[in-house]
Amino acid sequence: MRIILMGPPGAGKGTQAKIIAGRFGIPAVSTGDIFRANVSQGTPLGVEAKRYMDAGDYVPDEVTNAMVRDRICQDDAKGGFLLDGYPRTVAQVAELDTMLADTGAALDAVVVLTVNDEELVQRLLNRAHVEGRTDDTEEVVRHRQDVYNEQTEPLLAVYDERGLLVRVDGIGTVDEVSARVFEALHASPDSAAI
Ligand code: ADP
16 A cells, blocks of 8 residues: 555644554654654754744755655565655655656555644644644744645645545544545545555
């Protein structure tokens, strides 16, 4: 299984990524988590990424692409993976296509969690309270939404054209949402692979 999980900041990707990846026995590769781990360890990658993350901007494509290429080449990802937070730009889609072509692998599905803007801002401000992430202030949250709408939302049409897009309502309890994801994946044309 090779799955991309997409959705705006606050849609619940991180939570669902772990559940979905666990069910399919594949690693969840979360670019945000990898960046945050590097930030907290003070690595050169973390120092560079932090400047962009704190402003709510995307880390440059070359940096992100190299990191993902490195991660999905590792042994545990050879049989499949779930990407959480990647690709987010047109250039990242092209790079992922190249990575997959290099290994003769193909994507099975692109799951997008849909949540309305008002709910998203509430969730992110609440998360700021609970987790203390430095990019969850109201101003940065709104900027991240703008960046998502401008740079990442257009990718949905790209994957829709390829027949890979699966839209899932992201409002509800964690269990309700994951149940919808599994149902949608079984109902997709690639369900034979699951
Ligand atoms: P959210 O989905 O809530 O924005 P993430 O944890 O996925 O949170 O990402 C946090 C930050 O990490 C992003 O705002 C961005 O700065 C950086 N980041 C994560 N994934 C990417 C990516 N694919 N390309 C560029 N930057 C990324």
